[in-house]
Amino acid sequence: MLILTCPYCGLAADETELSPGGEAHLKRFGPGSSDDAFTGYLFHRENPRGVHFERWRHSNGCGKWFLAARCTVTLEVFGTYPAQTTEPPAAILDAIRAKRPDWEGRA
């Protein structure tokens, strides 16, 4: 069971109270972009074995979208942070590096 703390209402919500929203921090390519860039934005995802950044929604709660950093192998959660964040905050990166010294950072 995955438990994520919603940064808006402060609850440690179990996954049945949440809805997954896929990979976080995608850069959007829209009108005017190349076909390759648009294809990448639509379809290409990291899907790592290890540290991953994801979007989640507290759908059966306060309704807000937020972001989470977790390990896809162990389900260990490094932290959650508001959706209004374009890059993982320093505190989250520190938490990841403390637990995963070999982590090479986001691709």
Place this chain on the structure above:
Amino acid sequence: MSDAMTALATVTLLPPQGMVTLRADLGDATVRAAIETATGHAVPDTRSITGTGEAGLGWMSPDELMVFTDREAAPALAGSLAEALAGQHHLALDVSDARAVFLVEGPGVREVIAKLCPVDMAPGVFGPGELRRTRLAQVAAAFWMESETRLRLVCFRSVARYAEDVLTNAARPGTAVGLF
């Protein structure tokens, strides 16, 4: 807590309750003052309720409150909230008909909810004053305790029958777990 013959709690569908959904920036001092003047209740802290489920304010999210009032008074209250918040980004809407309210009453209310919701209902963790939005079996719901043996639960009217059935089933005589 309860013997094999008595239900853990009784489940009662309450008569129509006036409810106005209000969306605005609750962190804004002007917005807060306007809401408090228009409703007569203090803006609740995160995950809490001020006043009661008949006349009060429930925290839904950082930019949403549920305003409880008389069913007949709801449209007018939505209007006066909109007036009070004129010039501020907001939405005030009478949603009374969209929702159903249940009263769950009895010594086993904590167990009834704990069977259906992913919420720690242990005394000291959850108690009166806190409002919890969550999942009731397969539907969205919100509830708060009025006392140790009395709880009010709100869900969408379209799933009211389902909510009543799962609550009544969870409160069936002889099904006490004895966790709390």
